[in-house]
Amino acid sequence: MSRAHDMGGRFGDGAVTPEPETPVFHTDWHARALALTLACGALGKWNIDVSRHARESLSPTDYARFSYYEKWMAGLADLLADTGLVSREELSGQAPVQSGTNDRMLTADRVASVLATGGPADRPSDIAQQFAPGDAVITRRLNGNRLVNGGHTRLPGYAAGARGRILRFHGTHILPDSSAHHLGDAAEPLYAVAFPAAELWTHPEHPGDEVVLDLWQSYLEPAA
Amino acid sequence: MPHDHSDHPHSLLPSDPDLRVRTLETILTRKGLVDPAALDEIIDTYAHRIGPRNGARVVVRAWTDPAFRKALMEDATTVVAGMGYYGRQGEHMVAVENTDEVHNMVVCTLCSCYPWPLLGIPPGWYKSDAYRARAVREPRKVLAGFGVTLPAGTAVRVWDSTAEVRYLVIPQRPDGTDGLSEDELMALVTRDSMIGTALAGRTG
Structure with a gap:
């Protein structure tokens, strides 16, 4: 009942290769892939758990062969199609149609505040705390x-x-x-x-x- | 599951990663869903403004100000937000302190969770299959790959970031650093020392 992302403890992977603090992005498309993912997230059609699940739902073959940001792009494309933001025809190369939901487009002037606001995950709950430290x-x-x-x-x-x-x-x-x-x-x-x-x-x-x-x-x- | 079948929509895009990203950006821009200037702004933020020097400033204050250190260990989210470090992937912060008895090390085995406001975008190795697979099972062998050997009396505590809580390791202050300025101390605090794969003041 596992998926390919659940790899903690797995045997057979090789060395971990340290790297210096810079550059942050090794190629332009890595940076573009990260930014596209954040900008599309700001459209409000999904949350972080939905986007994680989209990456985890890649086929095990794709999950293993894709590099990190390739997984992000594949997960994003699947989410865009799922939510109807982009059609399969548009992904296939047909001329894009202007979206009706572009009022939520992230503009450059809003980037700093959106990143600074984040998305806290704590919420009130009726479920009583059952355990205490040490249990x-x-x-x-x-x-x-x-x-x-x-x-x-x-x-x-x-x-x-x-x-x-x-x-x-x-x-x-x-x-x-x-x-x-x-x-x-x-x-x-x-x-x-x-x-x-x-x-x-x-x-x-x-x-x-x-x-x-x-x-x-x-x-x-x-x-x- | 919507995509537990062979026709994932992503396969409709070109497979070359560079071309795939540019194609997706073009589609989204022409649809009015993405502003290329906003993408530039996001990239500039994480390439130049939000990175591990933020975390290093927190560590140095913890080393030099006992009241700050105490507050940080009790409620890191509030304390680092007070220094201006809050936001995406840093909404719930916990600081964990290395001692002679315990060495802390952070991983995300399921994806790539990491405290962005304090450390920026994670390095490639943090997101690699090898680190995600091995860090929980053989942290000492992974540390050896970073040139770190711990004394036998020091236990390793690996934090697998499975929720939205993000962990910042407070490395031990190196001996012989009394009297150094804040800037000199900050230079000792490497990114990897705040993930727990290095000791402060030592490279590689």
């Missing part, structure tokens, strides 16, 4: 989206069915499993949960090492 918890054994088969979720496979302890409470945040599918914010308590490396890996590097994940309350059950 022992177990993550769901099956990490699939429970609302939509094959849908978006933020519980990585490597941390499914693992025993950890609550490290901190972050407040109540939008649930991506719902938000990614336009099913509403469904905010619920969010926690940082610490897992001993030996709980996650057959051959942990060091007995004291830990991995911490931010996990929603519905991903967790109390541990005895």
Whole structure:
């Protein structure tokens, strides 16, 4: 029930190659791809969870062969077609038709304020906080989206069915499993949960090492 | 799932990445959905104005001002916003401090989450399959690739950024840096030291 993006802990990847702080963009089209994605996001037709899910829904073959910003462009093109902002004919090369929803176009003078405003993910919730720092918890054994088969979720496979302890409470945040599918914010308590490396890996590097994940309350059950 | 089939709309665009981006920009511009001047402004912002020097300023203040450090550890979002560092991909900030006992390191195994207002756009290696796959399982081998070897008594705590909370590592202040100016201290605080793949004051 996994998708190609859920790669934490995977074997077989090579070296991580450090690089200097500049240049930020290695080619013009990387910069253009980032800017196009942000500008289209400002049209308000989708949220960050929807856009993540669009990239994750690329075929495993495309996900693996595309470079980072190629994934962004493919996800963006799919979203533009899905939402009707751009037609399949236009993507195929037919003359573009003026959009009826261009009143939301991001103009240069609004860029600074849009970037500075951001999009906070905390929301009020009726769901009571069930855990406190120090509590022992177990993550769901099956990490699939429970609302939509094959849908978006933020519980990585490597941390499914693992025993950890609550490290901190972050407040109540939008649930991506719902938000990614336009099913509403469904905010619920969010926690940082610490897992001993030996709980996650057959051959942990060091007995004291830990991995911490931010996990929603519905991903967790109390541990005895 | 709308696209769990073979005809993803993106495949209608040219496959060469450079041409694909230019084609998409042309379509969107001609439809009146994208303003090329806004794209230039976004690129200029992240190429030149918002980057890791913001985070370095926060780290140096934490090193030199105990009251600031205490406030930062308690509520980083408010404290860094007070320095003008807030916005997209930095709406919920948490600072984690390296000590002799714990070394912190940040990854996003599922995508590429990163604290943009403090560190800018993530480097290529942070977004690579190799880092995303390996950082959680073998952080010490990954650190070795950056030239970092930790003492046996130091535990590694890897933060996998699975929600909208963004983590800033506060590296340890190097010994022998008393009396340095703010600018001299900032030069010690590399981008990688604030992700946790380097120690402050050391390159590579």
